[in-house]
Amino acid sequence: MEFADFAYDGKRYIAVGSVDYAPLICISKDALTWEVIDIKHVVTGVPIDESAPKNWYWFTPFSGIGNVIFENNRFIATSSYQFFVSEDGENWTLTKELPMVHV
Numbered sequence: 001m002e003f004a005d006f007a008y009d010g011k012r013y014i015a016v017g018s019v020d021y022a023p024l025i026c027i028s029k030d031a032l033t034w035e036v037i038d039i040k041h042v043v044t045g046v047p048i049d050e051s052a053p054k055n056w057y058w059f060t061p062f063s064g065i066g067n068v069i070f071e072n073n074r075f076i077a078t079s080s081y082q083f084f085v086s087e088d089g090e091n092w093t094l095t096k097e098l099p100m101v102h103v
Contacts, residue, residue, distance in 0.1 A: 006031075007068040007075055014089050016077050018064020023079050025065060027089045039084070039092050 003017040015026040015034060026034040068077040077084040086092045
């Protein structure tokens, strides 16, 4: 687990990053103890294969979340090609998925 950025709304801290190349969002009230927020229902990925356990996905390298801010009463987090939004830091929605471009 690796954190890349943090945001604070006056009540809670949000940390973003990656774990095993997958996006990671954590929440804390004191910046000492962290709870991992389950965002599997909003991230996109490709199932590893049919024999893999349910909800196991392969993500492109560097698909962790690199940035998070608190602006206009909501958290906004970004990965390499996705935008996530939350008003409370616990319930996240995928708002925009950008096309991946291979150069």
